Amino acid sequence: MAYQFDFVDVFKYTDVLAKGIAFTVTLIGVGGTLGIAVGIFGAWARGYSRMKWLDWTVGAYVELVRNTPFLIQLFFIFFGLPSLGVKLTELQAALIAMVFNLGAYSTEIIRAGIEAVPRGQLEAGASLAMSRLQVFKHVVLRPALQKIWPALTSQLVIVMFGSAVCSQIAVEELTFAANFIQSRNFRAFEVYFIATGLYLVLAILLRQGMRGLGNWLVFGRRSP
Amino acid sequence: MPLIAIEGLHKRFGSNEVLKGIDLGIEAGEVVAIIGKSGSGKSTLLRCMNGLEAYQAGKITVEGTPVTQDETDLRHLRLRVGMIFQQFNLFPHLTAGRNVMLAPMIVKGTAEAEARTIAAKVLERVGLGQKFDAFPDQLSGGQQQRVAIARALAMEPRALLCDEITSALDPELVNEVLQVVKGLAQDGMTLAMVTHEMRFARDVCDRVIFMHLGKVHEIGPPSEVFSNPRTPELQQFLGQLH
Numbered sequence: 001m002a003y004q005f006d007f008v009d010v011f012k013y014t015d016v017l018a019k020g021i022a023f024t025v026t027l028i029g030v031g032g033t034l035g036i037a038v039g040i041f042g043a044w045a046r047g048y049s050r051m052k053w054l055d056w057t058v059g060a061y062v063e064l065v066r067n068t069p070f071l072i073q074l075f076f077i078f079f080g081l082p083s084l085g086v087k088l089t090e091l092q093a094a095l096i097a098m099v100f101n102l103g104a105y106s107t108e109i110i111r112a113g114i115e116a117v118p119r120g121q122l123e124a125g126a127s128l129a130m131s132r133l134q135v136f137k138h139v140v141l142r143p144a145l146q147k148i149w150p151a152l153t154s155q156l157v158i159v160m161f162g163s164a165v166c167s168q169i170a171v172e173e174l175t176f177a178a179n180f181i182q183s184r185n186f187r188a189f190e191v192y193f194i195a196t197g198l199y200l201v202l203a204i205l206l207r208q209g210m211r212g213l214g215n216w217l218v219f220g221r222r223s224p
Numbered sequence: 225m226p227l228i229a230i231e232g233l234h235k236r237f238g239s240n241e242v243l244k245g246i247d248l249g250i251e252a253g254e255v256v257a258i259i260g261k262s263g264s265g266k267s268t269l270l271r272c273m274n275g276l277e278a279y280q281a282g283k284i285t286v287e288g289t290p291v292t293q294d295e296t297d298l299r300h301l302r303l304r305v306g307m308i309f310q311q312f313n314l315f316p317h318l319t320a321g322r323n324v325m326l327a328p329m330i331v332k333g334t335a336e337a338e339a340r341t342i343a344a345k346v347l348e349r350v351g352l353g354q355k356f357d358a359f360p361d362q363l364s365g366g367q368q369q370r371v372a373i374a375r376a377l378a379m380e381p382r383a384l385l386c387d388e389i390t391s392a393l394d395p396e397l398v399n400e401v402l403q404v405v406k407g408l409a410q411d412g413m414t415l416a417m418v419t420h421e422m423r424f425a426r427d428v429c430d431r432v433i434f435m436h437l438g439k440v441h442e443i444g445p446p447s448e449v450f451s452n453p454r455t456p457e458l459q460q461f462l463g464q465l466h
Contacts, residue, residue: 123276124313124372128327128379129302131295138326142317221359 009185010194013177020177021198023091027173028160028206031098035159036152038099039106040141046107047114048136058107065104071165073097078169094166094173102159109151113144145218153210157203174198225288227252227383227414228273228305233282235268242268243279244438252382255415257425257446260435261461266418269435270385273416274305287382303331306376310388312368314360320347320371321356324378331379339378346374350404366397370404383414390421402428422465426450434458 045051045058065073077100078093088096117140125135145152167176178195182188226249235243242265250256258266271277273284275291275298284291291301314323324343328334334342347353350370360368369389376384386405390398402424409415409428419425425432425446432449434442436457442449453459 118311118313120309120311120313121315123307124309124315126298127274127276127302127307128375129299129331130327131299134330138330139315143315146317 003189005190006187007190007194009187010181010190013181013184016177016181017174017194017198019172020174021202023171023173023176024160024163024202026091027094027098027163027166027171028156028202031095031102031163032156032159034095034099035102036106036110036156038103039110039152042103042107043110043114043144044136047111048132048140050132062104062107065101066108070097070101070162071168073101074165074169090166090169090171093169094163094171097166098159098163101162102155105155105159106152109148109155110144112151113146113148114140116147117143142218145214149210149214149218153207153214156210157206160203160206161199174202226250227254227287228416229283229285230269230273231283233269233272233279233284235265235272235277235279242438243272246282246438246440248433248440248443250383250414250416252414253412254431255409255413255429256417256431256433257429258416258418258433258435259420259422259425259461260441264435265438266435267387270307270387270416270418273385274302274307276307299331303379304382305385306379306381306383307385307387308369308372308376308389310391312360312365312372312392314368314371314375316360319357319359320352320363320374323360323371324375327375328378342378343374346377347371349377349407350374351400364397365393366400369393369401373401373404373408377408383416384408386415386417386419388418388420390419422450422462434461436461 042058042062045054049055074094074097077097078088078090081088081093121139121143122135125139130138163173164175166173167179170176174195178191182191185191228250230246230248233243233246234241246269258269260266268277272279273286273291275293278293286301286305289297289301292298314320315326318326321340321343324346325336325339328339328342329336344353344356347356350373352367352370352374355363355367355371360371363371389405390401393401398421402421405415405417406424406428429446431443432446433440434449442453442455442458449458450462453462
């Protein structure tokens with residue numbers, strides 16, 4: 001009983017797929033950038049700020065995110081916040097959820113990098129009369145990011161796959177597109193076959209992009 | 225009034241008292257070597273002088289200003305007292321030139337062009353004018369340490385603290401660093417160095433401080449300390465070196 005593949009019915013929906021890709025790329029592009037920014041702030045807050053309440057607050061945030069499912073976080077933001085009077089579109093809610101989620105994981109990843117910077121580097125910065133914030137910005141951050149760049153890249157890829165969950169609140173990203181198409185033409189195998197391939201390509205591109213970005217921003221040996 | 229004045233300094237790590245009452249004055253332009261066995265407290269003393277270690281009792285003043293753990297005070301202090309470390313501690317992601325330029329630019333607000341001129345000048349002074357664009361991992365240990373000296377000099381400190389700055393170097397690289405330090409001493413820089421280079425201490429330093437069990441055990445000009453050690457501890461310490 002051989003299965004007859006029929007991709008023609010899927011290719012009729014190329015525009016839907018293209019839109020799905022655009023949404024997924026938007027989610028990971030915007031969510032990833034802001035999430036890493038949150039992570040850098042969180043790592044600073046936990047390891048460097050010397051403000052107990054901030055350290056504690058960020059710590060609680062990190063544990064909250066790491067110990068609850070992403071889907072619940074998304075539902076909380078999309079269905080829960082409107083009850084408090086915060087109205088969000090699907091895309092806004094999805095982006096907030098992604099930043100919220102990635103921010104927590106990247107806080108811990110970046111903090112690990114910061115702790116791996118030798119103490120002597122900090123002392124050298126301090127002995128040159130730099131403030132703690134200056135030491136963090138100019139001495140610690142880049143070497144720290146160098147150490148954890150591969151881990152951060154993997155986390156981004158995981159979060160991109162996690163963005164599939166956003167289909168549950170009708171964000172028209174790639175998984176939503178796939179679900180939509182198979183509900184129309186009942187060609188589930190073909191549709192998810194293609195969606196899988198597209199995710200694979202996106203993930204490879206994301207890794208390559210992070211490698212390029214890393215070489216430019218983090219590992220870059222730009223002579224003055 | 226000495227440039228750096230230390231009175232009754234006590235420092236504990238937990239229950240371990242490392243400095244047990246240090247009194248010491250370092251005059252402007254003076255070159256002082258601090259010697260002693262490992263664990264005698266010599267590095268800790270040096271680190272207290274620029275606030276890298278807090279202390280429990282006593283007083284340190286630099287040009288009359290007390291050394292505290294207040295961040296603003298510390299930054300003022302460190303503008304006047306530079307430090308060079310055993311492990312060089314160059315910033316690995318920056319070139320030699322940028323290592324030197326960084327602090328003048330972000331701490332003193334020096335314009336980039338001027339910082340570059342300063343960096344070129346101090347790198348020239350330590351004999352590394354050609355290495356401006358080299359990254360730390362492209363330099364030998366001796367060269368890295370000389371960049372570290374240049375980096376400290378760029379802040380125009382009144383005094384430099386050197387914490388075993390040749391101990392991590394291969395023997396053949398020690399001399400190039402000591403030559404630079406000798407040049408600084410001749411130019412009138414105030415230097416306090418923890419060192420195991422006894423020949424250097426004898427040739428270059430004005431005074432030698434022998435530390436033992438957290439106290440200044442013996443102090444005097446090198447001719448006296450090395451030729452006529454008065455205490456059995458110093459005799460034993462010097463004896464072990466041969």
